[in-house]
Amino acid sequence: MSSAFDEEFDVVVVGIGAAGAAAALSAHESGARVLVIDKCDEATAGGNTRVSGSGWFINSDPELAAVFLNSLAGGYPIADDVVQTWATETAKNSEWLRGFGADVSQNAQHHTEPEYLGMGIDGTDCYAGMDTVGGQMGDFLLYDFLVAALSERGIEIRFSTPATELITDADGAVIGVAAESAGTPTRIGGRGGVVLATGGFAANPQMVRDYLRLPESVLWGSPHSTGDGLKMAQKVGADLWHMDNMMTITGIDIGEAPGLYLALWAGQNYLFVSPEGRRFVDETASPRHGHIRRNGRDEHFPLQPFHLVFDERMRLSGPLSPSRETLPVGWKVLMDEHLWSADNSAEIESGLIRRADTIEGLAELIGVDAKTLGCTVVQYNEACESGRDDHFARPAETLSDVSEAPFYALAITPLLGWSSGGPRRDGKSQVVNTDGAVIGGLYAAGEVSSTYSWRKDGGFHIADALAFGRVAGREAAGRAK
Numbered sequence: 069m070s071s072a073f074d075e076e077f078d079v080v081v082v083g084i085g086a087a088g089a090a091a092a093l094s095a096h097e098s099g100a101r102v103l104v105i106d107k108c109d110e111a112t113a114g115g116n117t118r119v120s121g122s123g124w125f126i127n128s129d130p131e132l133a134a135v136f137l138n139s140l141a142g143g144y145p146i147a148d149d150v151v152q153t154w155a156t157e158t159a160k161n162s163e164w165l166r167g168f169g170a171d172v173s174q175n176a177q178h179h180t181e182p183e184y185l186g187m188g189i190d191g192t193d194c195y196a197g198m199d200t201v202g203g204q205m206g207d208f209l210l211y212d213f214l215v216a217a218l219s220e221r222g223i224e225i226r227f228s229t230p231a232t233e234l235i236t237d238a239d240g241a242v243i244g245v246a247a248e249s250a251g252t253p254t255r256i257g258g259r260g261g262v263v264l265a266t267g268g269f270a271a272n273p274q275m276v277r278d279y280l281r282l283p284e285s286v287l288w289g290s291p292h293s294t295g296d297g298l299k300m301a302q303k304v305g306a307d308l309w310h311m312d313n314m315m316t317i318t319g320i321d322i323g324e325a326p327g328l329y330l331a332l333w334a335g336q337n338y339l340f341v342s343p344e345g346r347r348f349v350d351e352t353a354s355p356r357h358g359h360i361r362r363n364g365r366d367e368h369f370p371l372q373p374f375h376l377v378f379d380e381r382m383r384l385s386g387p388l389s390p391s392r393e394t395l396p397v398g399w400k401v402l403m404d405e406h407l408w409s410a411d412n413s414a415e416i417e418s419g420l421i422r423r424a425d426t427i428e429g430l431a432e433l434i435g436v437d438a439k440t441l442g443c444t445v446v447q448y449n450e451a452c453e454s455g456r457d458d459h460f461a462r463p464a465e466t467l468s469d470v471s472e473a474p475f476y477a478l479a480i481t482p483l484l485g486w487s488s489g490g491p492r493r494d495g496k497s498q499v500v501n502t503d504g505a506v507i508g509g510l511y512a513a514g515e516v517s518s519t520y521s522w523r524k525d526g527g528f529h530i531a532d533a534l535a536f537g538r539v540a541g542r543e544a545a546g547r548a549k
């Protein structure tokens with residue numbers, strides 16, 4: 069062992085989400101001695117993977133998948149070697165997990181077909197749905213399986229051990245990582261290198277403001293996604309890619325982070341209004357993992373807070389935010405066991421949902437001009453009656469008036485699911501510097517450096533984390549030899 073280190077392994081993996089677990093398993097498969105470190109304790113580790121929907125996209129045709137990814141990337145092209153690896157490796161995910169004993173089957177309820185079907189995107193036929201552990205969404209299923217798979221193979225996961233810095237040799241190659249174990253600094257060598265699998269930066273408000281330009285948002289996933297890996301990689305000269313890409317969806321800030329997902333399947337008697345009290349969008353436009361089609365183009369949505377205005381029928385039609393039974397996904401629901409009331413009454417009681425007998429009274433409660441909101445609702449109701457939304461083309465079958473008192477308003481905040489950008493890497497998961505040269509011994513996979521430059525589909529991020537995690541582990545193990 070080099071005297072520069074307290075311990076030495078063939079491969080050191082930083083972070084135990086889907087990417088880190090895949091890297092560790094594949095490095096182990098390749099004969100390497102592996103250590104995984106995670107900054108969280110056992111009860112809170114696992115990042116976004118732990119609280120995710122746990123589904124990965126089924127890539128039924130690698131050749132077509134390359135076409136699909138290029139088409140989704142649109143004006144933000146992805147390097148060809150990355151596209152080719154993504155297309156071939158994501159197709160192997162399910163079989164690879166079955167090889168470790170996972171009970172993999174397709175989820176029959178969610179993401180059974182591509183989101184961009186009939187939307188001018190090529191290659192959609194490769195999208196064959198989403199695989200999950202046991203055919204079920206969420207509920208920690210993938211994370212629990214991966215951790216058990218590592219443990220069965222004797223791969224150590226050292227919790228409460230944050231990596232603080234990458235260690236390089238005189239040539240700038242990464243040879244290990246500095247970390248803290250129970251508050252004590254430690255230096256861990258990685259003969260083949262270090263795999264950064266530290267997740268994204270959605271929980272780092274400064275980075276969210278700087279890169280995503282989201283001054284007001286709430287988190288959906290792990291509060292530990294603070295961009296650590298990205299900063300460590302920057303410090304050793306890594307270039308960055310697609311830093312402004314992300315996934316937001318309609319969310320609710322309940323005053324204690326993280327936030328909750330607003331589910332609009334509960335009813336149709338609603339409209340969205342801006343702080344000025346005007347409609348601004350077809351409220352039913354498919355959210356497609358952070359992009360809606362508006363004015364004939366795809367754009368990130370939502371980026372700003374707005375109000376949901378609805379009537380008594382919608383209030384009675386079901387909870388505005390799903391329970392663990394309906395959708396076992398998200399930090400607040402799974403880790404904090406937060407429960408939204410079935411008839412939304414607790415949230416009315418607490419003042420989170422505002423209630424008034426008239427639209428004008430509601431406007432006053434939420435600080436919107438009463439005349440403007442009154443006109444907006446009248447115009448919306450007229451559109452419902454005529455079956456035509458001339459302003460935003462909301463489909464006729466979704467136009468249900470807001471006319472049954474009492475009326476309600478709920479503040480909607482962009483719910484930031486995850487970030488996409490980070491250290492630029494190549495098709496072998498190797499991080500590259502600003503000259504495009506590989507930084508020896510440094511690999512990145514998963515949300516710390518996702519493949520996606522623009523649009524993405526259901527199950528894409530876990531598929532990406534598993535695929536490039538596997539490649540990173542294999543490559544680092546090969547380098548150790």
Ligand SMILES: Cc1cc2nc3c(=O)[nH]c(=O)nc-3n(C[C@H](O)[C@H](O)[C@H](O)COP(=O)(O)OP(=O)(O)OC[C@H]3O[C@@H](n4cnc5c(N)ncnc54)[C@H](O)[C@@H]3O)c2cc1C
Nearest residue numbers: 083085087107114115116117121231267289514515529530
């Ligand atoms: C609510 C929700 C639902 C989702 N559902 C899906 C879905 O169904 N399908 C899909 O494809 N994608 C989904 N996603 C996105 C997907 O879950 C993530 O992009 C993916 O799981 C990220 O995996 P990862 O391994 O890269 O990072 P993570 O799972 O976030 O893991 C990162 C790990 O690194 C650790 N770490 C961070 N910093 C350090 C440090 N300094 N030192 C040591 N350890 C560190 C963290 O503690 C964590 O354990 C969802 C995301 C959310 C929030």
